[in-house]
Amino acid sequence: MACECAICLFEYQDPVSLPCGHVYCSRCVSDHISKTTTDGFTALCPTCRKLFHIVAPSLQTLASPFHRYIMPSVRRIYIDTEHMRTLKEKAQALEAQVHQLKKDKKRVMKEQNKRLKEESEELERYKSKYQKLKETKTQASGTKRSSGSCSTMDAQLSRLEKSSRFSSPKRLL
Numbered sequence: 264m265a266c267e268c269a270i271c272l273f274e275y276q277d278p279v280s281l282p283c284g285h286v287y288c289s290r291c292v293s294d295h296i297s298k299t300t301t302d303g304f305t306a307l308c309p310t311c312r313k314l315f316h317i318v319a320p321s322l323q324t325l326a327s328p329f330h331r332y333i334m335p336s337v338r339r340i341y342i343d344t345e346h347m348r349t350l351k352e353k354a355q356a357l358e359a360q361v362h363q364l365k366k367d368k369k370r371v372m373k374e375q376n377k378r379l380k381e382e383s384e385e386l387e388r389y390k391s392k393y394q395k396l397k398e399t400k401t402q403a404s405g406t407k408r409s410s411g412s413c414s415t416m417d418a419q420l421s422r423l424e425k426s427s428r429f430s431s432p433k434r435l436l
Contacts, residue, residue: 266347269310270295280340283313 266274270291277289285308287295296306296317305314 266342266351275342278340278342281308281313282315283308283311285310286340286342 268275268278268288268291269285270287273288275286275288278286279289279292280286281292287309295309300306300317304317306317307314
């Protein structure tokens, strides 16, 4: 339930309920009735335009067994505005927290995408280095270089594999 009158748009002051269930300040309803009623006995709800009776029959003119069925059309109600204010504050705090979490999520996703891109580029560089070393090794073995040269290439390849933060390049190809 909202905490403000639909007529004056302020917090309820002495709230009353109409038969249709809409709630307004008692002063706002009185002003509305005095400005809009034509016959002095009925009025329309400002929100839904449902007709309601302004006056109730006098209990003195009605037989006593029927007294319990006579109720005023406009009834006073109690709304704990302090409790509603507390709930509104909690809701606003939670909405602010959700907004902050969305911003944090966006920032973290941006950082992770940047990091992923950098690591992908680094992986491509390592793949390229590995491919060059592999070609160099193949050329060295094709020209029948000394076994010392091949072992040098193997040592370089081994160092590259060890220095890489990624899994072995052999598995990546």
